[in-house]
Amino acid sequence: MSSVDTQDDYDKLSPEEREIRDKADRQREADEQAALPYSWKQSLQDVDIVVPVPKGTRARELSVLIAKKHLSVGLKGNDPIMAGELCQDVKIEESTWTLEDQSSVELHLEKVNKMQWWENVLTHHPKVDTKKIQPENSKLSDLDGETRGMVEKMMFDNQQKQLGKPTSDEIKKQEALRKFQLAHPELDFSKAKIS
Numbered sequence: 592m593s594s595v596d597t598q599d600d601y602d603k604l605s606p607e608e609r610e611i612r613d614k615a616d617r618q619r620e621a622d623e624q625a626a627l628p629y630s631w632k633q634s635l636q637d638v639d640i641v642v643p644v645p646k647g648t649r650a651r652e653l654s655v656l657i658a659k660k661h662l663s664v665g666l667k668g669n670d671p672i673m674a675g676e677l678c679q680d681v682k683i684e685e686s687t688w689t690l691e692d693q694s695s696v697e698l699h700l701e702k703v704n705k706m707q708w709w710e711n712v713l714t715h716h717p718k719v720d721t722k723k724i725q726p727e728n729s730k731l732s733d734l735d736g737e738t739r740g741m742v743e744k745m746m747f748d749n750q751q752k753q754l755g756k757p758t759s760d761e762i763k764k765q766e767a768l769r770k771f772q773l774a775h776p777e778l779d780f781s782k783a784k785i786s
Contacts, residue, residue, distance in 0.1 A: 613723070623717035624717065628642065635702070636701070638681075648666065648690065650690045654666065657686045659681060660677050660681075661675070661676055681702060706738070
């Protein structure tokens with residue numbers, strides 16, 4: 592069955608059936624993630640991973656490799672605890688790892704694409720539904736310039752609508768019309784309906 596068929600089936604469900612399906616999907620996802628040899632969380636900017644290691648492990652006993660598209664964590668001389676292709680590229684120079692309390696390796700991976708949620712850490716591991724991610728509240732200052740401008744415009748327009756005032760696009764149209772009228776005083780706009 593394709594994901595299109597699944598989506599079509601989902602669209603035919605009642606709100607109660609959707610809630611049951613969503614709850615089952617979240618539980619399945621949680622079970623799959625809990626079975627991984629690590630835990631992880633993400634923001635749009637980065638991914639943080641915690642990999643348990645035997646108590647008393649020293650940093651010199653670890654083998655950790657962070658590459659642009661590959662990650663490997665393990666104990667020297669043993670098979671890696673986790674290894675494989677990352678689902679997205681990371682900035683190597685801004686990604687780090689530390690050994691915490693001689694019992695876990697904590698990795699901080701800085702995303703190259705800061706506008707995309709990851710479905711998984713390693714491509715061969717179970718995926719999470721990125722459409723269901725509840726992001727933490729972010730500050731406007733966290734956003735890049737273009738996105739920040741777009742969000743600020745949307746906020747302004749929403750506030751203007753609530754006050755019954757013109758939105759930024761309507762203000763631009765009014766300004767353009769005013770300039771046109773000033774440039775063409777010979778035209779009579781008194782009976783014109785402009786929307």
